[in-house]
Amino acid sequence: MKVNPARFLSDLHALRQFGASGVGKGIVRPAYSEADVAARAWLAGRFKEAGLNVHYDPMGSLFGLADGPSILLGSHSDSQPEGGWLDGALGVIAALEVARAAKEAGGPAVSVVSFQDEEGRFGVTTGSTVWSGALSLEEADKLTDRTGVTLAQARESMALMAGDFVDPAQFSGFIEMHIEQGPWLDQAGDVVGVVTDIVGIRDMRITFEGEQNHAGTTPMHLRKDAFQALGAFNALIAERFQNVVTPQTVWTIGHVKLHPDAHSIVPGRATFSMQWRDGDANRLARMEDVIRRAAHDVAEARELEVTFGPMLGLEPVAMDAKSRGALEASAQALTEGRWRLMPSGALHDATNVAQHMPVAMLFVPSINGISHAFEEDTLEVDLVKGLEVLAGAIERLG
Amino acid sequence: MKVNPARFLSDLHALRQFGASGVGKGIVRPAYSEADVAARAWLAGRFKEAGLNVHYDPMGSLFGLADGPSILLGSHSDSQPEGGWLDGALGVIAALEVARAAKEAGGPAVSVVSFQDEEGRFGVTTGSTVWSGALSLEEADKLTDRTGVTLAQARESMALMAGDFVDPAQFSGFIEMHIEQGPWLDQAGDVVGVVTDIVGIRDMRITFEGEQNHAGTTPMHLRKDAFQALGAFNALIAERFQNVVTPQTVWTIGHVKLHPDAHSIVPGRATFSMQWRDGDANRLARMEDVIRRAAHDVAEARELEVTFGPMLGLEPVAMDAKSRGALEASAQALTEGRWRLMPSGALHDATNVAQHMPVAMLFVPSINGISHAFEEDTLEVDLVKGLEVLAGAIERLG
Numbered sequence: 001m002k003v004n005p006a007r008f009l010s011d012l013h014a015l016r017q018f019g020a021s022g023v024g025k026g027i028v029r030p031a032y033s034e035a036d037v038a039a040r041a042w043l044a045g046r047f048k049e050a051g052l053n054v055h056y057d058p059m060g061s062l063f064g065l066a067d068g069p070s071i072l073l074g075s076h077s078d079s080q081p082e083g084g085w086l087d088g089a090l091g092v093i094a095a096l097e098v099a100r101a102a103k104e105a106g107g108p109a110v111s112v113v114s115f116q117d118e119e120g121r122f123g124v125t126t127g128s129t130v131w132s133g134a135l136s137l138e139e140a141d142k143l144t145d146r147t148g149v150t151l152a153q154a155r156e157s158m159a160l161m162a163g164d165f166v167d168p169a170q171f172s173g174f175i176e177m178h179i180e181q182g183p184w185l186d187q188a189g190d191v192v193g194v195v196t197d198i199v200g201i202r203d204m205r206i207t208f209e210g211e212q213n214h215a216g217t218t219p220m221h222l223r224k225d226a227f228q229a230l231g232a233f234n235a236l237i238a239e240r241f242q243n244v245v246t247p248q249t250v251w252t253i254g255h256v257k258l259h260p261d262a263h264s265i266v267p268g269r270a271t272f273s274m275q276w277r278d279g280d281a282n283r284l285a286r287m288e289d290v291i292r293r294a295a296h297d298v299a300e301a302r303e304l305e306v307t308f309g310p311m312l313g314l315e316p317v318a319m320d321a322k323s324r325g326a327l328e329a330s331a332q333a334l335t336e337g338r339w340r341l342m343p344s345g346a347l348h349d350a351t352n353v354a355q356h357m358p359v360a361m362l363f364v365p366s367i368n369g370i371s372h373a374f375e376e377d378t379l380e381v382d383l384v385k386g387l388e389v390l391a392g393a394i395e396r397l398g
Numbered sequence: 399m400k401v402n403p404a405r406f407l408s409d410l411h412a413l414r415q416f417g418a419s420g421v422g423k424g425i426v427r428p429a430y431s432e433a434d435v436a437a438r439a440w441l442a443g444r445f446k447e448a449g450l451n452v453h454y455d456p457m458g459s460l461f462g463l464a465d466g467p468s469i470l471l472g473s474h475s476d477s478q479p480e481g482g483w484l485d486g487a488l489g490v491i492a493a494l495e496v497a498r499a500a501k502e503a504g505g506p507a508v509s510v511v512s513f514q515d516e517e518g519r520f521g522v523t524t525g526s527t528v529w530s531g532a533l534s535l536e537e538a539d540k541l542t543d544r545t546g547v548t549l550a551q552a553r554e555s556m557a558l559m560a561g562d563f564v565d566p567a568q569f570s571g572f573i574e575m576h577i578e579q580g581p582w583l584d585q586a587g588d589v590v591g592v593v594t595d596i597v598g599i600r601d602m603r604i605t606f607e608g609e610q611n612h613a614g615t616t617p618m619h620l621r622k623d624a625f626q627a628l629g630a631f632n633a634l635i636a637e638r639f640q641n642v643v644t645p646q647t648v649w650t651i652g653h654v655k656l657h658p659d660a661h662s663i664v665p666g667r668a669t670f671s672m673q674w675r676d677g678d679a680n681r682l683a684r685m686e687d688v689i690r691r692a693a694h695d696v697a698e699a700r701e702l703e704v705t706f707g708p709m710l711g712l713e714p715v716a717m718d719a720k721s722r723g724a725l726e727a728s729a730q731a732l733t734e735g736r737w738r739l740m741p742s743g744a745l746h747d748a749t750n751v752a753q754h755m756p757v758a759m760l761f762v763p764s765i766n767g768i769s770h771a772f773e774e775d776t777l778e779v780d781l782v783k784g785l786e787v788l789a790g791a792i793e794r795l796g
Contacts, residue, residue, distance in 0.1 A: 120661060213770065214579045216579070216648065216742075217581075225650075228651075235629060247619070250613065250617065252613040255656065255659050255660060256625065260479045261479070261544070264478070265650075265770045275613055346614040371612040371615065372611065372613070
């Protein structure tokens, strides 16, 4: 099969117009936003033109289905609150181009997907998590975003288009092409990374509830300051993690909300996100232990209450040997040795899809390793090389 | 003169309807909000009925002016984002009642004021700061609230009513009645506190700017995490303050905003409020030193940038001996010894007004010391006792 780089790049830039941030190539297209729903409608049109059967599932994940058994390619088209133009979008448009090229070449049959809410407005890879069966739609509907909107409310905007969940049995496997989102390919000068496994992730919200009071008349020793509890917790886990983590382990407090969030008031409540990632499921569990105990210890010492939100998580997942082998052979044939095996520190929809079928992933470089930011970018020559490696692997598998 | 407790309490409860939170007696009436502007319009009507000349100054501070020379009483009617029903409102309505009673008794002449933005949507006691001349209107107009609205934009909502600034030379002095907002009167069972001096305050916003990146693919040792910088700063000042502060000194980080504030993104920017208070101006300056150096040290060690917003501040202020003496004599005559001398840990408009005339303050108890919260309250019998002590002092001064 022969992919068409111009057609591929043209579609990739067209998708970028939905939710364009006006800052570089940046994107503001969170799940279920107007821009996200409009982007999916445009994608659906392109899928139809490519001869695929358009289908939205109840979560709003968009499929372009080939007739009969097929291999599934794709990623997601929702973005972070401030996201890059390639994160997810690249895998969806590359899938579309390979599906078109395969059809023009008379096979193999390729289906395409853009999962909904990979970026976790309501959790973590929410659309593919529900599709995988790890979380029921009923449970997922109770999840809220940071402003208190429930998933049930958000997906009403797509309810008219939604059909049933797609039966995964029709797919022989899933391959997701993605930007690396880290520094390794860029620093090494490689153009393709074939993923060995995806690290696991845990994510929850934690709340310290203390006592809201006047910031002038409440002596320091009588305060139950929820921000100070957060500060103590943050320092305590860093200390206690020392004997648990590896240099590859990461943890992040990326969201903080104080209440009432005013200069002259001792904050009575602090709600924050706690996310941690590692390739070893046992280590993830030991970290959870440290986190829960540290939060309890801080709350007890400072006479505050602590509550934990529901924990969302994805287990570490090894890539399928056969699909990965096809990607390796294709990369070897097309990149003059400028490719490498690597783990994925970012999680991906492929983690969930692995519940139902063999999965594999390939990466292209992120310039300076920057991602989840407007500045995210990749050289067009690398985008095209990744597309060609993906197409070569599909030929080998088909 | 004879104050009318029923008329006083009726007006106090009527004012509470503007911005009623629906939670207990709580209030949501920040400066320049619809509720604040409506409350001032209602107050203006009551001032007029009391025979006072209604006047708004360019900041939106509302005066009810007696003819000729007079003593000024009052406080503020704006509230914290989540405020109590008495904070400020008590002093305004008590002033109104004393003005009415004095008029009915044939003197002395009493004017009334409700200053604008005492609670610091745009800084600290903004309305009386500008009136005092410590900050020009032009400079003040550049101040922004936490959502980026400038004071210039906010005060447009009151521009049609605004006249010139009131000449302070017409006032012989200023007395502000207020709730204590701390635990001391309530714990001691006293009903009135006569203030000796008001602590000074410093307030500024600080921003750490690091590097926004992916929370899965960025190793811990390569991160420039702005929230972690805030955590380190918070711990470092607590340590360095140990040799500087007294048990009466307080400091607060009450507002925190991360950017982009998402679970899966290493925060690239953290903006937060830093406020500190003490009765000693030299100590306030030494604390500022610690704060600026600690922020620089943290930024340097972690390779982030730090920037400091404009610093707003009020110097510690001693109360006027004569006015304070009148309050003491009145309290002694009316409370059967259940009153005390005390400093004010909270700042008040009186601090600014002291630039132009003698000032004094009296406190009534806050139940459980709670303030800047919906739960804030005071027994009605104590509210009335405070009113009577205030009226008695005005008689003595007049």
